[in-house]
Amino acid sequence: MSVPAVTLRRVFWRCLFLQAAWNRRGMQNLGFAYAIDPALRRLYADPGQRNEALRRHLATFNCHPYTAAAIVGGAIHHEELVAAGAEPPGAPLEYKQVLQGPLAAVGDAFFWSGLRPFFGAVAAVGTLLLGWPALVAALLLYNALHLWLRWTLFRAGYRAGDEVVLRLASLSLPAWAARLRDGGAVLAGVGAGILALVATGRLGLAAGALTVAAAAAGVAALWLRARLLPTAYAALLLGTAAGILAVRFPGAR
Amino acid sequence: MDYLVVAVVAGLAAVERKGFLQAMLARPVVLAPITGLALGDLPGGLLVGAPLELLWLGAVNMGASLPPNEALATVAISAGAVLAGRVLGTGVTPAIAALAIALVGGMATVGRSTDRAIEEWNVRLAARAEALLARGSPRAAVRTNLYGLLLPFAVSAVLAPAAAAIAAWVIPGVLHGLPAADAPLGFGWAALTGVAAAAAARAFRSQRGIGLFAGAAALTLAVGWLAGGIR
Numbered sequence: 001m002s003v004p005a006v007t008l009r010r011v012f013w014r015c016l017f018l019q020a021a022w023n024r025r026g027m028q029n030l031g032f033a034y035a036i037d038p039a040l041r042r043l044y045a046d047p048g049q050r051n052e053a054l055r056r057h058l059a060t061f062n063c064h065p066y067t068a069a070a071i072v073g074g075a076i077h078h079e080e081l082v083a084a085g086a087e088p089p090g091a092p093l094e095y096k097q098v099l100q101g102p103l104a105a106v107g108d109a110f111f112w113s114g115l116r117p118f119f120g121a122v123a124a125v126g127t128l129l130l131g132w133p134a135l136v137a138a139l140l141l142y143n144a145l146h147l148w149l150r151w152t153l154f155r156a157g158y159r160a161g162d163e164v165v166l167r168l169a170s171l172s173l174p175a176w177a178a179r180l181r182d183g184g185a186v187l188a189g190v191g192a193g194i195l196a197l198v199a200t201g202r203l204g205l206a207a208g209a210l211t212v213a214a215a216a217a218g219v220a221a222l223w224l225r226a227r228l229l230p231t232a233y234a235a236l237l238l239g240t241a242a243g244i245l246a247v248r249f250p251g252a253r
Numbered sequence: 254m255d256y257l258v259v260a261v262v263a264g265l266a267a268v269e270r271k272g273f274l275q276a277m278l279a280r281p282v283v284l285a286p287i288t289g290l291a292l293g294d295l296p297g298g299l300l301v302g303a304p305l306e307l308l309w310l311g312a313v314n315m316g317a318s319l320p321p322n323e324a325l326a327t328v329a330i331s332a333g334a335v336l337a338g339r340v341l342g343t344g345v346t347p348a349i350a351a352l353a354i355a356l357v358g359g360m361a362t363v364g365r366s367t368d369r370a371i372e373e374w375n376v377r378l379a380a381r382a383e384a385l386l387a388r389g390s391p392r393a394a395v396r397t398n399l400y401g402l403l404l405p406f407a408v409s410a411v412l413a414p415a416a417a418a419i420a421a422w423v424i425p426g427v428l429h430g431l432p433a434a435d436a437p438l439g440f441g442w443a444a445l446t447g448v449a450a451a452a453a454a455r456a457f458r459s460q461r462g463i464g465l466f467a468g469a470a471a472l473t474l475a476v477g478w479l480a481g482g483i484r
Contacts, residue, residue, distance in 0.1 A: 020272040021401025023375035027317065030379055034398035037391070047389070054391050058383060062317065065275055104316065112313040116277065117456055120310050123282045124303040124453075132286060132299060139283060143276045184310075184457040185465040191307055192450035192466070193473025199443035202347065203436065207443045214444035215470065218451025219463060229321070229358065232308060232448050236355055239444025243437030 001083055003039045003076055010038045011076065012154050015069045027062035032072065032096075039076045043083040053079060056093050063100040064107020069150045070164050071099050073157025095162065102165070106173055114177035114184075115146065121187035128194045206246045210239055255336060256414040258291045263328040263413030264406035270324045271314060271368075272402045279324040282306035285331040289345075294335045297345030301331050301353070308449035309361070311456030319372075322364020328413040329357040333420025340425040348438035351445065352424045357416040367408050375401050 003011075018031035036057050044050035063071060078092040119142040126134025156167040192215040200208030214235050221231050262284075270279035277283055282302045289298020309323035334353040338345040378397050385394040428435060454466035 016274050017272065017398060017402075019275075021375045021378045021398045022271065022372055023379050023401075024317075024372050025376045026379045030375075030382055030395075030398040030401065033382070034395040037395045047391075051386060051389065051391055054394065055386060058379075058386070058394075108313075108315045112315055113458065116280075116313070117310045117453075119277065120280055120282060120306050121453055123277075123280075124306040127282060127286075127299055127303045132295065135282060135286065135299075135302075139277060146276070178459075181457040181459040182461060182465060185454050185459040185462040186469040188307065188310075188450050188453035188457070189466040189469025189471075190473045191303075191453060192447060192470040193477060195304070195443070195446040195450060196470075196474060197477040199446070203439050203443065207440055210440055211443045211447040212470070212474070214447030215451045216447075218448035219454060219466065222451055222455040223463070228308070228311075228452055229361065232358070232445055232452075233355070235444040235448040236351055236441045240351070240437045240441035242444070243440025246440060247433070247436050 001043060002080055003042050007038050007042050008073075008076070008154075008158065011035055011072060012069065012151060014038070015072050015150070015154065018065050018068055018072075026058065026060045028065075028068065029058050029061050032061045032068075032075075033057045035072050036075055036079070039079065043079055049083075052089070053082075053092075056089065059093060059096075061096055061100060063104045064111060066111050066146065066150050067103040067107035067153060067168075068100075069154035070103060070157035070168065071096055073154040073159075074099065074161050074164050075157075077158050077161040099165070103168070106168065110173040110177040110180075111146070114180035116142070118180040118184045118187070121184050121191065125187050125191050125194065128191065128198065203243075204246075206242075210242055214239060255292055255332075256418065259288065259328060259332045259414040259417050260410035262288050262291050262332075263325065264410035266324045266328060267405040267409035268402050270322075270405075272405060280306060281309055281323055281327040284324055284327045288328050288331040289335055292332060292335045292339075294338065294344060297335045297338055298331050300345050300347075301334055301350045302327075304350075304446045304449045305330065307446075307453040310453040312361075319365050319368050321361035322368055323361055325364035325409050325413055326358055326361035328409070329360045329416035329420065330354055332413065332417035333357055333424065336417060336421035337424035337428075340421065341428060346435070346439070347442035348428065348435045349424055351438045351442040352427060353420045354445065356420045356423055360412065360416050363412065364409075367412070368405075371404050371408065374404060 014035040018028050021030040040050050040053045075092045078095050081087040082089055123135050123138035126138050157164045160167055196208045196211040199211045266279040266284050285302030286298035289295045305327055312320035312323045330353045334345045334349050338349050382394040382397040454462050
């Protein structure tokens with residue numbers, strides 16, 4: 001027996017709520033059970049069997065919220081085999097336990113350290129240069145890409161089961177992540193340059209120079225592992241002090 | 254009415270940030286303009302959104318770790334700045350934005366503490382779901398997941414307007430009392446945006462990050478000056 005396409009789409013929609021009740025004990029366990037429930041209802045007509053299946057998906061689970069879609073799809077694949085008597089009931093749980101760590105690592109490295117900050121930087125630089133249209137464009141592009149990838153992963157997990165790892169490897173996400181991180185560092189530099197030019201336009205050359213100096217000092221402090229918010233407050237305070245001097249000695253501006 | 258709008262925006266952002274979708278709608282670069290737009294000052298939201306995004310670009314939820322709650326802080330800062338700018342009749346200026354960050358930027362840290370408390374509280378939801386399943390109510394058990402969206406909404410809907418109200422009350426007083434502070438605070442804002450760009454470069458953890466950041470900044474400055482700067 002296989003799960004109908006309409007139910008798969010419903011499960012995918014519910015995957016978007018995976019972290020709704022993230023908790024310190026079971027982590028994403030409630031979200032996983034909530035997502036897969038429509039598929040279990042299709043597969044197990046007997047309430048006792050369904051409850052038993054649901055109980056195994058309330059076990060502790062934690063993964064990246066995007067790449068977890070592949071595991072939800074794969075778990076349905078294994079539940080179909082369990083329902084058909086082709087696998088023991090523990091197989092879906094084993095599948096989840098084996099894959100959650102590696103897929104979390106892939107998701108953190110590609111989406112959270114690469115794609116999303118890259119688009120955040122694109123949106124920030126775009127906003128500084130062109131205003132809200134660039135922001136909307138960056139947001140639409142990010143979501144078209146991220147939702148397509150989430151759906152692709154879900155479908156690959158469902159169709160391929162254990163083979164989803166090979167499908168994932170074919171996407172070369174770690175290589176893309178490295179490119180995005182380099183591109184993001186370039187965008188941050190472009191952002192620093194634009195912000196210095198904006199400050200120059202507003203308050204004169206001294207303000208632009210101050211922005212550049214703060215960026216250089218910020219790089220040094222943060223690479224030496226200074227904490228972010230105190231560093232930002234120190235910049236605000238020292239910058240204001242420099243501003244008092246610049247106002248008192250207007251020749252400096 | 255304004256504070257009700259701020260409460261709803263902050264609550265929805267808290268839900269989108271972790272519990273549902275995660276489509277960048279709760280990121281500062283998007284959330285600050287949304288807050289500004291909701292309060293009738295889109296340019297004010299845009300002014301603070303981009304630097305805040307760069308500042309908190311590395312604030313991501315990896316594994317069980319909790320980053321600062323940049324969404325809560327963003328709503329508090331942008332709403333406080335917009336409302337203060339309205340009182341002063343100037344709109345959001347760099348000086349107002351600088352004071353708003355100084356006053357309520359710490360909400361990011363407060364938000365991290367409340368996030369941790371919510372995750373502890375959600376253990377009860379998991380236990381409730383297990384109990385409901387044991388009693389033979391599977392639909393009610395899985396629905397428990399959605400109840401987890403309520404507390405983040407409520408906490409942010411209370412904290413963000415409260416912090417914004419403090420900023421909206423203090424900032425006009427400061428700038429009325431010390432009008433000469435406007436330009437120096439503008440310099441403070443400029444320095445903060447420089448650190449924000451540095452934080453963004455750091456967030457990418459690229460092995461060639463410093464070189465790429467410095468090279469791109471220098472090139473942008475050169476091109477900008479040749480083109481006559483940006484106003």
